[in-house]
Amino acid sequence: MGLLQLLKSQFLCHLVIWYVFLASGLIINLLQLCTLPLWLLNKQLARKINCRLAYCISSQLVAALEWWSGTECTLYTDPKSYPLYGKENAIVVLNHNFEIDFLCGWTFCERFGVLGSSKVLAKKELAYVPVIGWMWNFLEIVFCKRKWEDDQRTVTQSLQNLRDYPENFWFLLYCEGTRFTPKKHEISMQVAESKGLPKLKHHLLPRTKGFWVTVQNLRGKVAAVYDSTLNFRNNEVPTLLGVLNGQKYHADLYVRRIPLESVPEEGAECAAWLHKLYQEKDSFQEHYSQTGRFPCTVASPPRRPWTLINWLFWSCLLLYPLGLLLVRLVSSGSVFTILASVVLCYTASLGVRWMIGQTEIERGSSYGNRDAPPNN
Numbered sequence: 001m002g003l004l005q006l007l008k009s010q011f012l013c014h015l016v017i018w019y020v021f022l023a024s025g026l027i028i029n030l031l032q033l034c035t036l037p038l039w040l041l042n043k044q045l046a047r048k049i050n051c052r053l054a055y056c057i058s059s060q061l062v063a064a065l066e067w068w069s070g071t072e073c074t075l076y077t078d079p080k081s082y083p084l085y086g087k088e089n090a091i092v093v094l095n096h097n098f099e100i101d102f103l104c105g106w107t108f109c110e111r112f113g114v115l116g117s118s119k120v121l122a123k124k125e126l127a128y129v130p131v132i133g134w135m136w137n138f139l140e141i142v143f144c145k146r147k148w149e150d151d152q153r154t155v156t157q158s159l160q161n162l163r164d165y166p167e168n169f170w171f172l173l174y175c176e177g178t179r180f181t182p183k184k185h186e187i188s189m190q191v192a193e194s195k196g197l198p199k200l201k202h203h204l205l206p207r208t209k210g211f212w213v214t215v216q217n218l219r220g221k222v223a224a225v226y227d228s229t230l231n232f233r234n235n236e237v238p239t240l241l242g243v244l245n246g247q248k249y250h251a252d253l254y255v256r257r258i259p260l261e262s263v264p265e266e267g268a269e270c271a272a273w274l275h276k277l278y279q280e281k282d283s284f285q286e287h288y289s290q291t292g293r294f295p296c297t298v299a300s301p302p303r304r305p306w307t308l309i310n311w312l313f314w315s316c317l318l319l320y321p322l323g324l325l326l327v328r329l330v331s332s333g334s335v336f337t338i339l340a341s342v343v344l345c346y347t348a349s350l351g352v353r354w355m356i357g358q359t360e361i362e363r364g365s366s367y368g369n370r371d372a373p374p375n376n
Contacts, residue, residue: 052116062115069243075298146177225260231289
């Protein structure tokens with residue numbers, strides 16, 4: 001282990017990174033709160049401002065992946081589709097197998113200039129998570145309870161609100177509804193057998209209603225579906241904690257552009273189309289497991305410096321006053337003050353560990369573990 005790698009694995013470095021992220025995130029959340037009056041006066045301007053503010057938060061996580069961890073991201077795609085990425089609205093269908101697959105999705109959003117404006121269909125609980133969840137509320141993220149009876153009206157209304165969105169955006173969808181685990185896969189394949197559907201080896205059965213509602217409400221606003229399949233070289237199992245420790249991974253992402261007009265409008269036909277798509281995604285993953293690559297041309301966009309510049313800006317802004325405070329605490333000689341500071345740092349570290357824990361597969365949602373057939 002080199003000196004730099006040893007430094008990256010130290011808890012103090014992790015605490016500094018998360019201090020900058022959390023402190024800057026709360027400041028940005030406050031700035032977003034200040035834009036509320038502007039929504040009444042100029043909604044489109046408020047949206048554009050919130051896109052930039054959201055970028056200041058999410059790009060820090062992308063910077064951790066690209067610049068701190070040094071993780072490489074390779075894109076496999078059709079060269080004819082490549083020039084359209086970032087220049088049109090799209091629904092991005094992702095597989096959900098890894099702890100940091102959302103972070104890799106954000107990385108490609110960043111490289112095509114749509115990170116600040118990108119949307120996702122997320123579970124309602126995330127709306128209350130400080131920094132990220134609060135940011136998402138201002139970014140008009142679509143939240144759901146994963147109960148169709150409760151979600152149909154609210155999800156439809158949220159999607160309709162995006163029809164006049166002033167920025168190009170990608171709408172990221174995990175159609176499987178939950179992250180892949182062996183237990184969830186076993187239950188999902190039992191459902192596939194009961195419904196007479198082909199079994200999948202690398203994916204869960206997709207939840208089709210969310211996809212159909214998204215497509216129906218964004219027709220005319222969105223140009224294409226980007227079928228995206230992610231994998232990591234050398235059978236790596238990446239984690240957010242590994243990224244924080246500076247561990248380098250290599251992500252491969254295969255993207256197919258499918259014009260939205262080729263997706264059926266009728267519900268049953270759209271569901272059949274999505275099931276067929278996931279059968280194809282499964283074949284792509286099987287091809288990757290056998291050959292170590294996806295069946296397409298490599299056309300990777302370079303990483304941009306803006307994520308690093310943004311992180312350095314917030315680091316300089318927030319670490320200087322923190323350093324002055326620490327010097328004053330030590331020079332005060334007060335045992336009580338020093339102990340209180342240690343307790344505060346320890347509490348902050350627990351908070352950071354809790355946030356990281358939300359991405360861990362073994363501590364993920366139990367959604368999909370129940371024996372009842374999923375609502376398709």
